[in-house]
Amino acid sequence: xxxxxxxxxxxxxxxxxxxxxxxxxxxxxxxxxxxxxxxxxxxxxxxxxxxxxxxxxxxxxxxxxxxxxxxxxxxxxxxxxxxxxxxxxxxxxxxxxxxxxxxxxxxxxxxxxxxxxxxxxxxxxxxxxxxxxxxxxxxxxxxxxxxxxxxxxxxxxxxxxxxxxxxxxxxxxxxxxxxxxxxxxxxxxxxxxxxxxxxxxxxxxxxxxxxxxxxxxxxxxxxxxxxxxxxxxxxxxxxxxxxxxxxxxxxxxxxxxxxxxxxxxxxxxxxxxxxxxxxxxxxxxxxxxxxxxxxxxxxxxxxxxxxxxxxxxxxxxxxxxxxxxxxxxxxxxxxxxxxxxxxxxxxxxxxxxxxxxxxxxxxxxxxxxxxxxxxxxxxxxxxxxxxxxxxxxxxxxxxxxxxxxxxxxxxxxxxxxxxxxxxxxxxxxxxxxxxxxxxxxxxxxxxxxxxxxxxxxxxxxxxxxxxxxxxxxxxxxxxxxxxxxxxxxxxxxxxxxxxxxxxxxxxxxxxxxxxxxxxxxxxxxxxxxxxxxx
Amino acid sequence: xxxxxxxxxxxxxxxxxxxxxxxxxxxxxxxxxxxxxxxxxxxxxxxxxxxxxxxxxxxxxxxxxxxxxxxxxxxxxxxxxxxxxxxxxxxxxxxxxxxxxxxxxxxxxxxxxxxxxxxxxxxxxxxxxxxxxxxxxxxxxxxxxxxxxxxxxxxxxxxxxxxxxxxxxxxxxxxxxxxxxxxxxxxxxxxxxxxxxxxxxxxxxxxxxxxxxxxxxxxxxxxxxxxxxxxxxxxxxxxxxxxxxxxxxxxxxxxxxxxxxxxxxxxxxxxxxxxxxxxxxxxxxxxxxxxxxxxxxxxxxxxxxxxxxxxxxxxxxxxxxxxxxxxxxxxxxxxxxxxxxxxxxxxxxxxxxxxxxxxxxxxxxxxxxxxxxxxxxxxxxxxxxxxxxxxxxxxxxxxxxxxxxxxxxxxxxxxxxxxxxxxxxxxxxxxxxxxxxxxxxxxxxxxxxxxxx
Numbered sequence: 001x002x003x004x005x006x007x008x009x010x011x012x013x014x015x016x017x018x019x020x021x022x023x024x025x026x027x028x029x030x031x032x033x034x035x036x037x038x039x040x041x042x043x044x045x046x047x048x049x050x051x052x053x054x055x056x057x058x059x060x061x062x063x064x065x066x067x068x069x070x071x072x073x074x075x076x077x078x079x080x081x082x083x084x085x086x087x088x089x090x091x092x093x094x095x096x097x098x099x100x101x102x103x104x105x106x107x108x109x110x111x112x113x114x115x116x117x118x119x120x121x122x123x124x125x126x127x128x129x130x131x132x133x134x135x136x137x138x139x140x141x142x143x144x145x146x147x148x149x150x151x152x153x154x155x156x157x158x159x160x161x162x163x164x165x166x167x168x169x170x171x172x173x174x175x176x177x178x179x180x181x182x183x184x185x186x187x188x189x190x191x192x193x194x195x196x197x198x199x200x201x202x203x204x205x206x207x208x209x210x211x212x213x214x215x216x217x218x219x220x221x222x223x224x225x226x227x228x229x230x231x232x233x234x235x236x237x238x239x240x241x242x243x244x245x246x247x248x249x250x251x252x253x254x255x256x257x258x259x260x261x262x263x264x265x266x267x268x269x270x271x272x273x274x275x276x277x278x279x280x281x282x283x284x285x286x287x288x289x290x291x292x293x294x295x296x297x298x299x300x301x302x303x304x305x306x307x308x309x310x311x312x313x314x315x316x317x318x319x320x321x322x323x324x325x326x327x328x329x330x331x332x333x334x335x336x337x338x339x340x341x342x343x344x345x346x347x348x349x350x351x352x353x354x355x356x357x358x359x360x361x362x363x364x365x366x367x368x369x370x371x372x373x374x375x376x377x378x379x380x381x382x383x384x385x386x387x388x389x390x391x392x393x394x395x396x397x398x399x400x401x402x403x404x405x406x407x408x409x410x411x412x413x414x415x416x417x418x419x420x421x422x423x424x425x426x427x428x429x430x431x432x433x434x435x436x437x438x439x440x441x442x443x444x445x446x447x448x449x450x451x452x453x454x455x456x457x458x459x460x461x462x463x464x465x466x467x468x469x470x471x472x473x474x475x476x477x478x479x480x481x482x483x484x485x486x487x488x489x490x491x492x493x494x495x496x497x498x499x500x501x502x503x504x505x506x507x508x509x510x511x512x513x514x515x516x517x518x519x520x521x522x523x524x525x526x527x528x529x530x531x532x533x534x
Numbered sequence: 535x536x537x538x539x540x541x542x543x544x545x546x547x548x549x550x551x552x553x554x555x556x557x558x559x560x561x562x563x564x565x566x567x568x569x570x571x572x573x574x575x576x577x578x579x580x581x582x583x584x585x586x587x588x589x590x591x592x593x594x595x596x597x598x599x600x601x602x603x604x605x606x607x608x609x610x611x612x613x614x615x616x617x618x619x620x621x622x623x624x625x626x627x628x629x630x631x632x633x634x635x636x637x638x639x640x641x642x643x644x645x646x647x648x649x650x651x652x653x654x655x656x657x658x659x660x661x662x663x664x665x666x667x668x669x670x671x672x673x674x675x676x677x678x679x680x681x682x683x684x685x686x687x688x689x690x691x692x693x694x695x696x697x698x699x700x701x702x703x704x705x706x707x708x709x710x711x712x713x714x715x716x717x718x719x720x721x722x723x724x725x726x727x728x729x730x731x732x733x734x735x736x737x738x739x740x741x742x743x744x745x746x747x748x749x750x751x752x753x754x755x756x757x758x759x760x761x762x763x764x765x766x767x768x769x770x771x772x773x774x775x776x777x778x779x780x781x782x783x784x785x786x787x788x789x790x791x792x793x794x795x796x797x798x799x800x801x802x803x804x805x806x807x808x809x810x811x812x813x814x815x816x817x818x819x820x821x822x823x824x825x826x827x828x829x830x831x832x833x834x835x836x837x838x839x840x841x842x843x844x845x846x847x848x849x850x851x852x853x854x855x856x857x858x859x860x861x862x863x864x865x866x867x868x869x870x871x872x873x874x875x876x877x878x879x880x881x882x883x884x885x886x887x888x889x890x891x892x893x894x895x896x897x898x899x900x901x902x903x904x905x906x907x908x909x910x911x912x913x914x915x916x917x918x919x920x921x922x923x924x925x926x927x928x929x930x931x932x933x934x935x936x937x938x939x940x941x942x943x944x945x946x947x948x949x950x951x952x953x954x955x956x957x958x959x960x961x962x963x964x965x966x967x968x969x970x971x972x973x974x975x976x977x978x979x980x981x982x983x984x985x986x987x
Contacts, residue, residue, distance in 0.1 A: 010628070011627075011628065012623070012624070012627045012628075014620075015624060015627070015628070041604065041606060042580060042604050043604070043620060043624060044601075044602065044603045044604045044617040044618070044620045044621035044624065045575070045601045045602075045603075045604075045620060045621030045622065045623070045624030045625040045628075046601070046604075046624055046628070047599070047600075047601050047602075047628075047629065048580060048602070048604065049584065050580050050584065051580065051581040051584040051585070052579045052580055052581020052582070052584070053579075053581070054581055055581045055584065055585070071549070074640070074671075075557050075640050075670075075671035075672040076550065076553050076555060076556060076557050076671070076675070076873075077556050077557030077559070077560065077582070077585065077671050078557075078581075078585070079550075079553070080553050080555075080556045080557070081556070081585040081588070081589060083552070083553075083923070084923075084926075085588075085592075092537065096537065096538075097538070098537070098538070099538065101535060101536055101926055102536070102538070102551060102552060102904075103550075103551065103552050103553060104549060104550070104551055105549075105550045105553065106548060106549070106550065107550035107553065108640075108672045109672050109673070110670070110672050110673050112672065113640075113644055113670075113672050120548045121548070122548075123547055123548035123549070124548040124549040126548075127544075127546050127547070127548060127549040128549055130544065131540060131544060131546075131549075131551075132538055142640070143578065143579060143610070143639070143640055143641035143644070144640045144641065144644040144672065146610075147610060147641070147644045147645060148644065174578075174579040174580075174581040174582070174605075174641065175579040175605045175606055175607055175609070175610045175641060176606075176607060177606070178606060179580075180581075387607075387608065388606055388607070391607050444599070444629075445628050445629065448746065448748075462588075463588050463591050463592060464584070464587045464588055464591060464597070464598075465597075466591070467591060467595060467596050467597045468597045468746050469746070470742075471597065471740065471742060471743070471744075471745070471746040471747075472744065472745060472746035473744035473745075509742075513742055513743065513744050514744065
């Protein structure tokens with residue numbers, strides 16, 4: 001019996017029916033990529049790893065913007081859990097504003113639930129403005145706010161008039177959608193409606209880009225920015241790691257959007273294309289071949305020979321700088337296997353880096369992806385809307401006739417679509433080895449079972465799984481927080497990643513877990529006599 | 535660090551900044567993990583339990599299991615009954631606990647889901663149990679949620695007709711597994727027959743064996759919770775975390791209780807030992823010796839504690855204990871805060887401070903770390919004693935810090951080590967002395983550096 005059947009066989013009929021389409025074994029993709037169920041409701045009681053809409057909006061996309069005061073409107077928990085816990089690093093800019101270290105909440109009490117919380121929200125904004133003098137205030141709502149019907153958007157509009165600030169509200173109540181994914185979309189919509197396009201300052205050079213879907217966890221965004229700037233690009237804005245309102249407001253002026261995490265940010269990429277004509281390119285700055293390919297594709301987009309030469313120079317220098325370290329780590333890791341279960345695109349991205357280190361993938365899955373993240377964007381027209389996805393606003397945007405600029409000629413655009421995959425994402429499955437498993441919304445039970453049956457040497461997941469796996473004797477590294485290490489992106493990050501894997505796998509403690517009295521004791525010499533082995 | 539915090543304190547009525555508490559459900563979840571073969575269950579949208587499991591795992595560096603009713607928009611409108619029924623079936627089918635402990639969230643509370651009737655109407659396998667407690671996130675704090683969940687277990691399970699077992703029930707308070715081990719060790723030394731409820735030792739500090747056990751050996755059993763009704767008495771440790779459940783047990787089963795502070799420091803541990811031993815009981819020599827060693831250490835290191843000022847912050851019972859012990863060490867608590875609301879905290883903290891003649895300390899409940907930081911900017915202290923988020927203030931103001939309480943997210947090993955009892959106090963004294971003495975070494979002139987201190 002294969003591993004999939006063995007695991008599904010343990011489920012009751014309803015769960016079996018629900019889960020069977022979320023698990024597949026890769027058996028060659030030449031005849032087409034197999035279909036997987038994704039972005040559907042998790043069954044109650046299943047112990048999913050998923051979070052909620054608020055987590056996707058405030059926790060992922062809005063939270064890292066450092067110069068805005070983001071007020072969580074709700075009881076204290078939601079705001080508290082997103083306080084300094086996601087490692088999206090940020091430094092204050094010249095304005096000295098860095099609110100990342102702070103947690104702001106309306107800390108709703110019972111009376112606010114009964115009589116409405118909008119008064120308290122108004123007062124909280126007033127206090128935030130008086131104490132912190134922010135230019136921008138974001139409001140993120142939690143479950144009860146939607147239920148009691150506080151009009152946070154009206155409060156935001158009123159605050160803009162009263163204080164002369166930008167105040168944007170996000171209705172990202174936790175119950176909306178089926179995972180964090182709905183929250184990403186709501187955040188994208190808000191940024192598009194309120195920030196992007198509000199400042200027409202042109203970039204320093206025509207080689208201008210935004211880095212979308214890069215949250216600067218462990219400093220990844222800084223490493224990527226370093227490389228891009230070395231080559232000569234102007235990185236106008238990073239969405240949203242170390243992000244600032246000022247940079248995001250002029251992000252529509254670039255000539256190319258680079259999309260790192262496809263899931264969380266593709267909405268902004270698409271909308272910026274429609275409104276401002278900015279092309280987008282899926283990139284991957286995790287894994288050396290992936291980084292080099294991405295850099296070459298970007299240079300190809302701009303089509304400048306100097307830029308291409310400079311790209312090759314930087315690639316050669318950077319690769320030479322890390323070659324020795326990478327060879328050392330690869331030697332220690334060659335032949336190992338890995339399972340990956342992370343949120344959006346990372347389960348795909350890290351397979352590239354693992355390959356560089358000689359580690360093959362036996363299982364990969366996404367926590368909140370949609371079918372296109374697995375199967376590629378070609379299938380988007382096939383995706384059927386369901387009741388849950390209909391609840392997330394699909395923002396209708398139109399071309400801005402004054403500011404729409406196409407960088408490429410229509411012919412060149414078509415050429416690049418074919419050659420560098422402009423405005424396409426081919427999904428994870430195509431890059432996965434035959435015989436490996438793809439699992440959407442992997443739950444606790446399946447994590448345990450797959451770990452036992454596939455015996456990966458390393459299981460990349462999050463904090464909720466980490467010690468489940470470790471207790472079972474499998475090294476688990478968190479790909480959400482990098483276990484407080486990083487960066488893992490770019491060239492320098494690859495070395496840090498290799499070091500961390502070697503550190504984990506070669507920890508002396510692994511060999512000491514079983515006490516000597518529980519190990520098979522060596523036979524006495526007399527009994528050994530006559531044995532044939534030397 | 536925290537560069538945008540102004541020195542001038544202004545009145546805030548609505549904006550909470552840098553909280554010193556979290557919400558009820560995480561406390562309920564932790565309480566339920568102290569019951570053997572129990573699956574905690576969050577009746578709300580799935581983000582809550584994702585956060586809570588994450589948070590507890592970060593504190594304990596252990597798996598924290600729990601399931602969710604995974605509310606979507608539909609359930610939020612039409613009620614979460616069907617979600618709970620599906621969840622309970624799936625949990626028993628897939629994860630096979632003996633008991634599911636459901637707690638509510640702000641979502642299910644706001645829509646008014648009636649958990650009592652949902653659970654009553656369920657058909658459950660004969661040997662399986664479901665209990666619940668109401669833990670609205672917009673009331674109290676995680677400490678309230680912990681107390682409410684314990685009361686929930688008692689309401690459902692404690693047997694008013696249980697045969698008298700003569701045992702002492704001990705509710706250990708919102709503490710670490712290391713503390714519970716220490717409390718149990720002391721009870722054993724005292725020769726008591728006892729039930730500790732809840733008991734996260736063995737669960738949230740399970741050993742490394744290369745085998746993951748979803749339900750480790752530890753935890754209060756369902757039978758033990760039933761038998762609480764037949765206990766001779768309850769010692770409830772921590773007025774904020776355990777008095778309400780002790781009261782619930784007394785009301786339901788007539789078991790009298792003694793409400794004690796958490797046994798942190800000399801006097802509180804003495805009080806616990808005396809109460810546990812009872813009027814006729816004797817205290818074994820081992821405890822005399824432990825106590826004697828603690829007092830020895832306190833006198834030895836006294837010069838380094840004397841008149842040092844500090845800020846204590848965290849959960850109410852823990853903060854009261856830490857305040858009392860630092861006073862016993864000869865230190866001067868200057869700021870004593872908790873995020874959990876309630877005037878009782880202020881009264882109790884004042885009473886502790888009064889015993890040592892301290893009248894000018896600032897004491898506040900429903901406070902936050904932003905305000906504490908502002909106070910410190912105006913009048914600094916020598917030491918911070920509290921939870922991990924204090925590290926921002928420690929860095930901003932260059933003040934040494936000792937971590938204690940919940941949560942401690944940025945250190946390893948703390949949850950194995952007690953701060954309760956005489957041994958816990960010795961550990962605390964050593965941590966505090968080391969922090970202060972390291973600072974003295976760091977800051978002194980070369981010619982003032984003493985090798986012997």
